[in-house]
Every structure is written in C-alpha cells, then in structure tokens.
Amino acid sequence: MRTSPAKLLILIAILLVIVVELRTVLAFFDVELTVLQGIAVGIVGIALLLVWAFSPLFSESDQ
Amino acid sequence: MTDLFVDSYPKQARVVRSAFLTAYIALGIGALFGVLQALHRTDILRLVESPTYYTILTGHGVFLVITFTIFFLVGLYQWAVTDSLGRGPVDMRLTWAWYGLMSSGTLLAAIAILAGFLDDPPTVLGSELSADVLFTFYAPLQANPIFYVGLVLFVVGTWLAGADWFRTWWSWKQENPDARIPLPTFMVLTTMIMWYISSIGVAVSILAFILPWSLGLTGSLNPTLTRTLFWYFGHPVVYFWLLPAYLLWYTVLPKLSGGRLFSDPLARVVFILFILLSTPVGIHHQYLDPGISDGFKFIVMTNTMFLLLPSFLTAFTVVASMEHGARQRGGDGYFNWLQALPWRDPAFTGMSLAGVVFAFGGFTGIVNAGMNINYLVHNSLWVPGHIHTQVGTAVALTFMAGSYWLVPQLTGNRLVGRDVALVQVVLWFVGIVFMTNSMYRGGLIGIPRRSAEPQYDFDYEIAVGSIPEIRAQLAIGGVLLFVSAMLFLVLILLTAFNDDSEPIVDGTIPPALSGPEDSPRVLDDLRVWIAIALVLVAIAYAFPLANIVSRGGLFGPDIGPFPVVVETVASVLSTTDTGMYLEALVETES
Amino acid sequence: MDDTTAAREIDHDEFDPYGTLALIVLYFVVLTLMWVFTYFVEFLGNAPTPMIVL
Numbered sequence A: 001m002r003t004s005p006a007k008l009l010i011l012i013a014i015l016l017v018i019v020v021e022l023r024t025v026l027a028f029f030d031v032e033l034t035v036l037q038g039i040a041v042g043i044v045g046i047a048l049l050l051v052w053a054f055s056p057l058f059s060e061s062d063q
Numbered sequence B: 001m002t003d004l005f006v007d008s009y010p011k012q013a014r015v016v017r018s019a020f021l022t023a024y025i026a027l028g029i030g031a032l033f034g035v036l037q038a039l040h041r042t043d044i045l046r047l048v049e050s051p052t053y054y055t056i057l058t059g060h061g062v063f064l065v066i067t068f069t070i071f072f073l074v075g076l077y078q079w080a081v082t083d084s085l086g087r088g089p090v091d092m093r094l095t096w097a098w099y100g101l102m103s104s105g106t107l108l109a110a111i112a113i114l115a116g117f118l119d120d121p122p123t124v125l126g127s128e129l130s131a132d133v134l135f136t137f138y139a140p141l142q143a144n145p146i147f148y149v150g151l152v153l154f155v156v157g158t159w160l161a162g163a164d165w166f167r168t169w170w171s172w173k174q175e176n177p178d179a180r181i182p183l184p185t186f187m188v189l190t191t192m193i194m195w196y197i198s199s200i201g202v203a204v205s206i207l208a209f210i211l212p213w214s215l216g217l218t219g220s221l222n223p224t225l226t227r228t229l230f231w232y233f234g235h236p237v238v239y240f241w242l243l244p245a246y247l248l249w250y251t252v253l254p255k256l257s258g259g260r261l262f263s264d265p266l267a268r269v270v271f272i273l274f275i276l277l278s279t280p281v282g283i284h285h286q287y288l289d290p291g292i293s294d295g296f297k298f299i300v301m302t303n304t305m306f307l308l309l310p311s312f313l314t315a316f317t318v319v320a321s322m323e324h325g326a327r328q329r330g331g332d333g334y335f336n337w338l339q340a341l342p343w344r345d346p347a348f349t350g351m352s353l354a355g356v357v358f359a360f361g362g363f364t365g366i367v368n369a370g371m372n373i374n375y376l377v378h379n380s381l382w383v384p385g386h387i388h389t390q391v392g393t394a395v396a397l398t399f400m401a402g403s404y405w406l407v408p409q410l411t412g413n414r415l416v417g418r419d420v421a422l423v424q425v426v427l428w429f430v431g432i433v434f435m436t437n438s439m440y441r442g443g444l445i446g447i448p449r450r451s452a453e454p455q456y457d458f459d460y461e462i463a464v465g466s467i468p469e470i471r472a473q474l475a476i477g478g479v480l481l482f483v484s485a486m487l488f489l490v491l492i493l494l495t496a497f498n499d500d501s502e503p504i505v506d507g508t509i510p511p512a513l514s515g516p517e518d519s520p521r522v523l524d525d526l527r528v529w530i531a532i533a534l535v536l537v538a539i540a541y542a543f544p545l546a547n548i549v550s551r552g553g554l555f556g557p558d559i560g561p562f563p564v565v566v567e568t569v570a571s572v573l574s575t576t577d578t579g580m581y582l583e584a585l586v587e588t589e590s
Numbered sequence C: 001m002d003d004t005t006a007a008r009e010i011d012h013d014e015f016d017p018y019g020t021l022a023l024i025v026l027y028f029v030v031l032t033l034m035w036v037f038t039y040f041v042e043f044l045g046n047a048p049t050p051m052i053v054l
C-alpha cells in the first residue's frame, strides 16, 4: 500500500470537501454541475485515490 | 512514562470528570435537537409542531454553547491549572461549590426550557413555565424567571471557578516567588480576566432589567439597552468558547505532532490581546439595530478587524509547532512534511481538522464583521453556517479530539476504539462541510435563520443548484453530524467502563522551543492588562450606552412581554392567507 | 507506529518553519480569492432589492 489507511481516509474526506465546495466555485465560472454529476466526480475521484493507494505499481511499505 | 493525572491528583480528576460528564450529556441532547432542526427546517421530518421548534432551538443553543462548551472549559481548566502548577486547589470545598452552583443553574434553566414541550405547562413564580427565548433571550421575548435565575447561578458558578484558580495560583506564587506563570495557568487566568470583564454585562442585563421584568416587579424595559448589554458579553463569550480550544492547540497539539510549542511568548501575547480586544467589539452584532448610530458601529468594526491579529498569530504559531513535530519525525520539503504527522491519532487529526475549518470559517467571520456586507447576511442562514464552522467545529471538534487524549488520563482506562474515533472526527469534518456549505449558500440568497418553516409563496433567486438540493445537503450534513456525535459519546462511555486496561498515553508536555525567559516579565503582570482593557471598554461603550439610555430611558418606553404574539400571528395566518397578512403589515409600516 | 517518537531532535536555532510559510502563503491566496468572490456576490451579482408589490 502506498499510504496508510488513516491518511487514505483523510484524503477521501478532503476530496469530498473539495467536490462540495468546487461545485459552488465552478458555478461562478458558469460551469454548472448537477447533483448527479457532482456525485459522479466524487466517486471517480475516490476510485482514483483507491487505485493510487493500492496499485502494486507503487507498492511501498506502510509509512 | 509519567504517572497518569488520575494517579497523581485523584481528587482533582474527579472534578474534571464530573464537569466533562455534564458537558457530554449536554452535547448529546444538543446534537439530537440539532438533527431535529435540520430535518424540520428542510421539511423532511417534522416530529413537533412548528411553534415547538423554538423550544428545540432554544435548547440547542443553550445546551451546546452554554452548557457543553463551558462545562468542558471548567473541566479542562481545572486540569490545566492542577497539572501545570503541580498542585490542587487550596480548598476543594470551593471547587465543588462552583461545580454545584453551575450544575444547579443549568438544571433550572433546562427545566424551564424543556417545559416548552408540555401541552399544559405549570405556572411557576407567577407565569407559565417556558423559555422559548433562544440563547440570546432578546427582550421583549420573555421567559419564566426560573430560566434567568438558572443563568445567573451558572455564571456566578463560573466566577467562583475563576476565583478558585486565582487562589491556587496565588498560593503557588508564595512558594515560587520568582518563577514565571506556567503557560497553561497563564492562559486560564487571562481567559478568566476576560470573562470577568465581559460577563458583568449580561449580569447587569439580567439582574437589573430582565429578571425584575419577568417577575413583574418592573413593568417595562429598554430592549436596545438589554441587547447592547447582551452583546457586550456576547462577543467575548465566543472567545470564552474558543480559548480552551486554543489552550489545547498551543499545549497538546504540538506534543501530539511530536514536537514542541514554537514560541511561549507569542502564545502569551495572543491571550493578552484577547483580554484587551474581545470586549470593545460587541456592537458588531448590532449593525442592523436601530438606535445606535453608525459612527459607533464604525469604530467597533475597526476594533473587530484588529481582533484578527491574535488569530493569525495563533495560526502561525500552531502550524509552526506542528511542522517542528513533523520535521522531528523525519518530515521534509515545503508540503511533504504534512505526511509525517501522526494522522492515525484521532486526537491529533480531530484538532487539526478543527483548525482547518476554523481558518476558513474565519473568512466568513470577516464577512460578518464588515458593516456593509453584514447587511447581506444578517439573520440569514449564513449566520448558523458561521456558528457551526466556528464554535460548532473549531471548538466542539477540538473538545472531542482533546477528550480522546484526556479521558484516558482522567480515568486510567485505555481509549476504546481508537480507529473508530478517527472515523468519528473525519465524519464530523465531512458533515460540517456539507451542512455549512448549504447554510452559506442558502443564506446568500436570503433564506432566514431561526425559522421553522422557511418556505414561502415566492421563489428564491438562486445562483447555484436548487432549493431542494440545498435542503437535502443541509439534512445530510446534519445527519452525519448527529451520527458522529453519537459515535463519540459511545466511545467515551465505553472508555469510562473499560476498567481493567492500561491507557497508552503520555501526559507530559514538552517545554516550548522559545520559552518564557525570552519574553519581558511585564507580560505576566496581569494588573497592567486589566487596566488597559477597562479603559478600552470604557471608550467603546460609555458613549453608546449613555446615548441609548438618554434616548430610551433605563426602563424603556413601556415595553411589555412578547410571548403572546405567537398565538396572534398564528390565528391571523389561519384566518387569512399569508399574502393578505403581509399586505396588512406593509400598509401599517408605510 | 507510535505517535510521539521523534526521529531526531531539532532545536530552536536549527528550525526554520518554511513549510509553515508555504501553507500561510497558500492560505492568503485562497483568502484573497474568496474576497474577490465576495465582491461579485455582494456588488455585482445582485439586482436592486426587490420590492414586495401586492
């Protein structure tokens, strides 16, 4: 695993926060995401994080 | 590893545990009320009639920002004084006396509030038992006298607690005449000075005006005066919530990060700045109040902007201390050191996330503080958004995280479910962002706060998303927060009963990198700061108060109590339709 | 993984908190952007206050 479970959890939380806040910011630039698109971005983001964390390509010992 | 606090000071540990217990009970009830509000406002689940919403809202405000925060404060401060001076109070009877006074005051106020749930509340002291006046108890809203008596007992209890700590420090000083005041004790004493100066306002407001009025001894009062006295206390009280969190950030957080506090003198300067600046700013809550002239409001706005300084100093000192820990643990680079921090530790992670939320919530505070922009957000849902990022997270989450570190030392039991605790603090972080983001956005388009049914006949002009979506987000956030609060309470409860276990926690706090010997001694001369603070308060308040009294009179222009109006409005609304009622209102106004 | 073990001791003179500086710069950039955003919300985003006409 590339990172520790604790850090992964926090990264996911921060990602969720960014998704929630980013929708507001993007709308300011006339990019309007619907709720579903927002959720989709969140899920894709989390999936990417998980792939990054667990991919054997980067495997490294914990901490 | 050193002795646990409970082993070195068993008697004091008992007081701290009792205070924390009261705080946690209040947190549980408050969180329940919070989620009920979130679901009620958004019309997802309405368990009570809408008028009862105000009983819940009063309970939520009082139990969380008075009971939970301040009981945690007295517990924490009792720990801090004992631990840093290495001795207990001069006389434990005084200690239990203030705890008893605070508890009985809380009980009285709680009874008055909760009686609001009864269909047929009894009559006590000449009026119906109820206190649907919200935690700001603005006249002409009127509660049963029991509520105000409870508040007074509670505040007097906190005064005695302060006296107890001053006394402990004084007798320590006799034995250590040349020593500097240890930092945690310094923080406790300065906080209490601020509290003495500011809580006078609310004491005068209640004892001289509101309580006699609610008892029917005086027929009237001057609402502008009592509001101004309330906010004279109402701004410092937010620092009374915040400073215990600061104490944890300055003393415990560097240690948890694996480092040492960057600068002890800077920490002292920050607390002194709070003595000086936190009171002469209260009128910034009254930008929209008629009867106070704009000039005074402008002066107060300037003071408020100065008040940002200690918070920025804190951001720097605390982050630098964390970085010190990270580097000692092998961290490197401009941002990479963040990875070297002990993220697995719920106490550390909770406090850090609380700090992050505080840094961004501070921005919304700057918005509130600006006289012109305040008009945009005043009394809108934006304000509870701000409240929940600041006291609802920076303070509450820090207290929860701090509990994970302290409770094992106070009980001698090992923390149960360390990993669940980590999930709990992260859940709070996510929940608060969901809830406050929707509150901020809702507030900007004018959704009111303190409203059971914020649905109207007109459409809000919404810039981003839709109203149902804002509502759903608020409700989801509220539920996440509720779940997180319950998780916290369960873990603490299990820990309290986790008897045959050895805690894995080290309670020692390493000395600061730059210690008190690097600072001038005058920082510890509390009399100087008290004197300057009093002068600033006089400058900021003498003229506005004189002005208010000379225009409205001490007892005001015949203001009677207001609770009756709820029924009037309800009956008007049920006989006519809302539009016609508004029309009538507009006609009488113009 | 214990949380308090220090890999090395760093004292006051060896410690330059440039990571803190980096974070603070980042924070001020975000604050500035938020102020710009507020400017649009407050001054440019709003039509004149609507009157209730009944």
Ligand code: HEM
Pocket (backbone or CB within 6 Å): B030, B031, B032, B034, B035, B036, B037, B038, B041, B057, B058, B060, B061, B064, B065, B068, B069, B134, B135, B136, B384, B387, B388, B391, B392, B393, B396, B448, B449, B450, B451, B452, B477, B478, B479, B481, B482, B485
């Ligand atoms: C379970 C978590 C919580 C939820 C779901 C929640 C929900 C809410 C909601 C929806 C409101 C707005 C009500 C309205 O204006 O109509 C509110 C107000 C408020 N909340 Fe919370 N809250 C929570 C936790 C907290 C905490 C931890 C604190 C402080 C320590 C807090 C302090 C306040 C205050 C002071 C108000 C304003 C009360 C008033 O307007 O009189 N809340 N809360």
Ligand SMILES: [Cu+2]
Pocket (backbone or CB within 6 Å): B234, B235, B238, B282, B284, B285
């Ligand atoms: Cu304030």
